[in-house]
Amino acid sequence: xxxxxxxxxxxxxxxxxxxxxxxxxxxxxxxxxxxxxxxxxxxxxxxxxxxxxxxxxxxxxxxxxxxxxxxxxxxxxxxxxxxxxxxxxxxxxxxxxxxxxxxxxxxxxxxxxxxxxxxxxxxxxxxxxxxxxxxxxxxxxxxxxxxxxxxxxxxxxxxxxxxxxxxxxxxxxxxxxxxxxxxxxxxxxxxxxxxxxxxxxxxxxxxxxxxxxxxxxxxxxxxxxxxxxxxxxxxxxxxxxxxxxxxxxxxxxxxxxxxxxxxxxxxxxxxxxxxxxxxxxxxxxxxxxxxxxxxxxxxxxxxxxxxxxxxxxxxxxxxxxxxxxxxxxxxxxxxxxxxxxxxxxxxxxxxxxxxxxxxxxxxxxxxxxxxxxxxxxxxxxxxxxxxxxxxxxxxxxxxxxxxxxxxxxxxxxxxxxxxxxxxxxxxxxxxxxxxxxxxxxxxxxxxxxxxxxxxxxxxxxxxxxxxxxxxxxxxxxxxxxxxxxxxxxxxxxxxxxxxxxxxxxxxxxxxxxxxxxxxxxxxxxxxxxxxxxxxxxxxxxxxxxxxxxxxxxxxxxxxxxxxxxxxxxxxxxxxxxxxxxxxxxxx
Amino acid sequence: xxxxxxxxxxxxxxxxxxxxxxxxxxxxxxxxxxxxxxxxxxxxxxxxxxxxxxxxxxxxxxxxxxxxxxxxxxxxxxxxxxxxxxxxxxxxxxxxxxxxxxxxxxxxxxxxxxxxxxxxxxxxxxxxxxxxxxxxxxxxxxxxxxxxxxxxxxxxxxxxxxxxxxxxxxxxxxxxxxxxxxxxxxxxxxxxxxxxxxxxxxx
Numbered sequence: 001x002x003x004x005x006x007x008x009x010x011x012x013x014x015x016x017x018x019x020x021x022x023x024x025x026x027x028x029x030x031x032x033x034x035x036x037x038x039x040x041x042x043x044x045x046x047x048x049x050x051x052x053x054x055x056x057x058x059x060x061x062x063x064x065x066x067x068x069x070x071x072x073x074x075x076x077x078x079x080x081x082x083x084x085x086x087x088x089x090x091x092x093x094x095x096x097x098x099x100x101x102x103x104x105x106x107x108x109x110x111x112x113x114x115x116x117x118x119x120x121x122x123x124x125x126x127x128x129x130x131x132x133x134x135x136x137x138x139x140x141x142x143x144x145x146x147x148x149x150x151x152x153x154x155x156x157x158x159x160x161x162x163x164x165x166x167x168x169x170x171x172x173x174x175x176x177x178x179x180x181x182x183x184x185x186x187x188x189x190x191x192x193x194x195x196x197x198x199x200x201x202x203x204x205x206x207x208x209x210x211x212x213x214x215x216x217x218x219x220x221x222x223x224x225x226x227x228x229x230x231x232x233x234x235x236x237x238x239x240x241x242x243x244x245x246x247x248x249x250x251x252x253x254x255x256x257x258x259x260x261x262x263x264x265x266x267x268x269x270x271x272x273x274x275x276x277x278x279x280x281x282x283x284x285x286x287x288x289x290x291x292x293x294x295x296x297x298x299x300x301x302x303x304x305x306x307x308x309x310x311x312x313x314x315x316x317x318x319x320x321x322x323x324x325x326x327x328x329x330x331x332x333x334x335x336x337x338x339x340x341x342x343x344x345x346x347x348x349x350x351x352x353x354x355x356x357x358x359x360x361x362x363x364x365x366x367x368x369x370x371x372x373x374x375x376x377x378x379x380x381x382x383x384x385x386x387x388x389x390x391x392x393x394x395x396x397x398x399x400x401x402x403x404x405x406x407x408x409x410x411x412x413x414x415x416x417x418x419x420x421x422x423x424x425x426x427x428x429x430x431x432x433x434x435x436x437x438x439x440x441x442x443x444x445x446x447x448x449x450x451x452x453x454x455x456x457x458x459x460x461x462x463x464x465x466x467x468x469x470x471x472x473x474x475x476x477x478x479x480x481x482x483x484x485x486x487x488x489x490x491x492x493x494x495x496x497x498x499x500x501x502x503x504x505x506x507x508x509x510x511x512x513x514x515x516x517x518x519x520x521x522x523x524x525x526x527x528x529x530x531x532x533x534x535x536x537x538x539x540x541x542x543x544x545x546x547x548x549x550x551x552x553x554x555x556x557x558x559x560x561x562x563x564x565x566x567x568x569x570x571x572x573x574x575x576x577x578x579x580x581x582x583x584x585x586x587x
Numbered sequence: 588x589x590x591x592x593x594x595x596x597x598x599x600x601x602x603x604x605x606x607x608x609x610x611x612x613x614x615x616x617x618x619x620x621x622x623x624x625x626x627x628x629x630x631x632x633x634x635x636x637x638x639x640x641x642x643x644x645x646x647x648x649x650x651x652x653x654x655x656x657x658x659x660x661x662x663x664x665x666x667x668x669x670x671x672x673x674x675x676x677x678x679x680x681x682x683x684x685x686x687x688x689x690x691x692x693x694x695x696x697x698x699x700x701x702x703x704x705x706x707x708x709x710x711x712x713x714x715x716x717x718x719x720x721x722x723x724x725x726x727x728x729x730x731x732x733x734x735x736x737x738x739x740x741x742x743x744x745x746x747x748x749x750x751x752x753x754x755x756x757x758x759x760x761x762x763x764x765x766x767x768x769x770x771x772x773x774x775x776x777x778x779x780x781x782x783x784x785x786x787x788x789x790x
Binding site: 264 | 634719720
């Protein structure tokens with residue numbers, strides 16, 4: 001720690017800190033806490049999916065309002081699926097992968113001493129804390145938390161009397177989301193300006209590590225896509241509390257009374273929501289892919305394949321992601337020609353993603369693999385993107401989506417993409433940059449147990465959901481055995497729940513490893529993985545303000561296998577110090 | 588091996604070619620970049636509202652209301668306010684800081700007048716019996732002018748801050764970037780208002 005930082009009182013150093021690394025860790029810890037809640041909800045959801053008619057006397061004692069008489073109340077089931085989705089997407093993955101990892105790694109990888117606006121950075125973290133508290137508090141208000149789905153479609157979200165959770169719970173949901181949007185937008189502004197303006201000497205755009213590239217693309221997407229959701233939230237609030245009917249059509253009947261609203265259209269909300277919703281998926285998935293590139297290069301000891309094509313593919317994917325939102329609404333009613341358009345542009349996204357996927361796989365070609373835990377998770381990302389992406393072809397095409405819409409197939413698909421890919425991205429990042437963060441290594445054996453328990457459970461579980469959906473099982477259904485035609489598939493639900501518990505066991509291993517390594521992990525030196533990017537030029541743990549004078553950059557981020565097998569040239573090495581350049585297998 | 592991807596692993600020339608650090612200090616471009624990003628969020632917000640209005644206007648219940656004529660006066664206020672800001676910049680470039688402060692003050696006053704005028708427009712509509720819940724066109728007027736007013740209020744805050752800095756002599760002949768950046772934001776907010784006015788007036 002530099003003297004300036006060490007002189008500050010504890011609460012300025014670790015609580016209201018403007019240090020990007022401290023803020024990054026704060027984000028990740030907050031996300032971990034929210035993940036505990038969201039995983040807890042998923043356990044309750046799976047219990048209901050597996051044993052829909054069983055009574056749970058224990059649960060009645062633990063959660064008396066949710067399990068009246070030992071049976072789960074249907075409205076609480078809807079609250080659980082709503083809040084599981086909301087918390088996971090916005091308060092776990094966004095916080096940990098984008099805000100958390102991004103905060104920690106952007107200045108270190110571009111050679112900046114801190115973010116462009118450190119105070120704004122602190123402000124965006126301390127805006128997310130009340131957002132989290134509001135979301136959690138909504139469970140305890142009358143009627144419970146929001147229950148209209150994580151998408152909050154009106155009229156369920158617009159009429160306070162539509163569901164028990166549509167009352168104060170839904171209002172708090174909108175408030176929490178508004179604070180999240182404010183926080184995330186401030187973070188995106190900071191990320192984009194830091195990456196574009198605070199790069200060190202010689203760090204041209206095409207010399208940035210791909211993690212930074214993906215975070216830049218994510219930030220720009222966030223800046224452009226979140227404001228329309230803000231607009232939708234303002235209109236939704238006015239519909240709820242101002243008596244307007246932006247989204248509410250005429251003829252709505254609640255409790256036997258015809259409501260006075262007229263002329264509004266719920267479709268408008270869906271358009272505004274998905275204009276954010278689809279790019280948001282890319283905001284989450286792309287950084288995971290960027291991390292995969294960085295980790296694969298370091299532990300494959302070779303440059304990534306097709307750096308430039310990857311960058312352009314990222315940009316093309318980002319542009320396309322903003323014009324395909326309608327594929328979430330094929331069954332909501334839309335002109336067939338419009339559906340045709342949305343199908344075509346959605347399937348077009350396979351092109352940039354194929355480029356990225358092929359480049360990732362080709363980056364493993366003849367690599368000298370060092371199968372560390374971080375590398376295993378990075379390879380897992382490649383596998384999950386490919387496997388999960390296949391389902392997207394069916395869902396992106398209007399003709400097949402009309403069958404799959406609102407089925408468990410969709411649930412399987414998005415859990416692959418923004419569940420497995422992103423959480424693997426978070427894990428790869430944590431295992432990879434843990435030495436830089438805390439100056440200690442995580443335990444590799446426990447890490448590998450964590451990896452294998454996780455991948456061996458989540459893949460069959462989510463593939464199983466695809467099959468359930470093919471069989472016609474619908475999502476968000478309180479009792480999956482209610483429909484006779486899906487009853488023969490119920491055994492699949494039992495298996496998926498069993499696999500979920502294996503996966504949770506894997507995460508317990510991770511937690512043990514994390515806290516054990518914080519205190520008793522083996523000490524790490526400045527560059528334990530022999531990485532070529534700039535973050536490895538600082539001591540471990542990286543000091544406050546990173547460098548007195550940020551290093552000058554002379555080369556690309558992936559100059560591996562230059563002086564024979566396994567040799568590498570760090571980005572800041574001046575050319576006159578590079579002794580000889582020989583082929584990969586000649587050294 | 589690797590000859591397809593152009594990465595620098597095998598080619599010693601690569602490092603030699605790029606040996607000169609390409610980019611020096613970029614921090615001078617920091618504020619314009621931040622401003623650009625902020626303006627992008629503002630534009631996307633009002634683009635979404637614009638789309639919503641165009642869609643909602645086709646609803647069966649759509650009854651257009653007469654936008655209160657005071658908004659035209661308000662429009663004159665905000666456009667003149669922008670012109671005065673340019674005058675302030677001119678004055679700074681001539682080195683007359685006190686003159687510039689005066690223009691800044693006029694500009695802020697007109698911004699405040701604009702907001703007061705918008706509130707008068709609201710009260711006129713309310714007097715005519717058009718409330719949020721009774722007419723969707725009026726509801727759009729309240730919502731859009733309200734959200735826009737919040738952006739104007741933020742702009743006034745920034746202008747007051749620049750005025751304070753101008754009064755303590757923080758700006759010089761070639762050092763008034765703060766005012767220039769505030770002016771860009773202010774012009775954009777004014778342009779957004781003209782766009783909204785056209786959008787709300789076409790019935």
